[in-house]
Amino acid sequence: MAESQFVSLDYREYPAEEMRRRAAVFYADVRRRRSVRRFSSQPVPAGVVEDCVRAAATAPSGANKQPYHFVVVTDPQVKRRIRAAAEAEEHAFYQRRASQEWLDDLAPLGTDAHKPFLEIAPCLIVIFMQRYSLLPDGATAKHYYVQESAGIAVGVLIAAIHHAGLVSLPYTPSRMGFLKKILGRPENERPFLLLAVGYPAEGATVPNICKKSLEEIATFV
Numbered sequence: 001m002a003e004s005q006f007v008s009l010d011y012r013e014y015p016a017e018e019m020r021r022r023a024a025v026f027y028a029d030v031r032r033r034r035s036v037r038r039f040s041s042q043p044v045p046a047g048v049v050e051d052c053v054r055a056a057a058t059a060p061s062g063a064n065k066q067p068y069h070f071v072v073v074t075d076p077q078v079k080r081r082i083r084a085a086a087e088a089e090e091h092a093f094y095q096r097r098a099s100q101e102w103l104d105d106l107a108p109l110g111t112d113a114h115k116p117f118l119e120i121a122p123c124l125i126v127i128f129m130q131r132y133s134l135l136p137d138g139a140t141a142k143h144y145y146v147q148e149s150a151g152i153a154v155g156v157l158i159a160a161i162h163h164a165g166l167v168s169l170p171y172t173p174s175r176m177g178f179l180k181k182i183l184g185r186p187e188n189e190r191p192f193l194l195l196a197v198g199y200p201a202e203g204a205t206v207p208n209i210c211k212k213s214l215e216e217i218a219t220f221v
């Protein structure tokens, strides 16, 4: 059996009052986060996205396998190819594949098959999940709870981007296989989600929707 090595925990205990204040301050900040669909083309400051991706990769993952890969796209030509392929998928989705119920649920968001943000946003982070890892000798190694692990990491990424002062849009094309092809990713990876990142367009608006109350989303037993 592999020998485990343990090191001391870098834990900070806050007095109860300070803890309450920190929880409230975090909630007040994170509740201002909105998914933004209209971006400015202004480039993001160097180093910010790198630290946000580093933050995402601190997330817990099954057996610490960190079963994901982040592709950060800023090349306009690659963005253009992604947009063209995504819009082709979305045309099929909005015209044929989506059920009426799904279309009705999307109506308040005002989405359609046009995805200009894929070219306008300065940065697209495409997150791939690794169903297993490929070892240098060609053998494979198992990964565990891959979707859960990728989801947690993306949650941290979205929070980190908001915390840094940028906006993002989680985008899941109805079929995502084209991302693997365009970005040349290996066979063990599957696209999980695309996060468009940047500054909001001048005067950008967001849908007038709200989050459920604590009573609706939580039960305290």
Ligand code: IYR
Binding pocket: 090, 093, 106, 109, 111, 112, 113, 171, 172, 173, 174
């Ligand atoms: N992928 C499509 C449809 C879509 C689906 C969900 I669920 C959304 O929350 C928003 C959009 C699109 O991006 O238009």
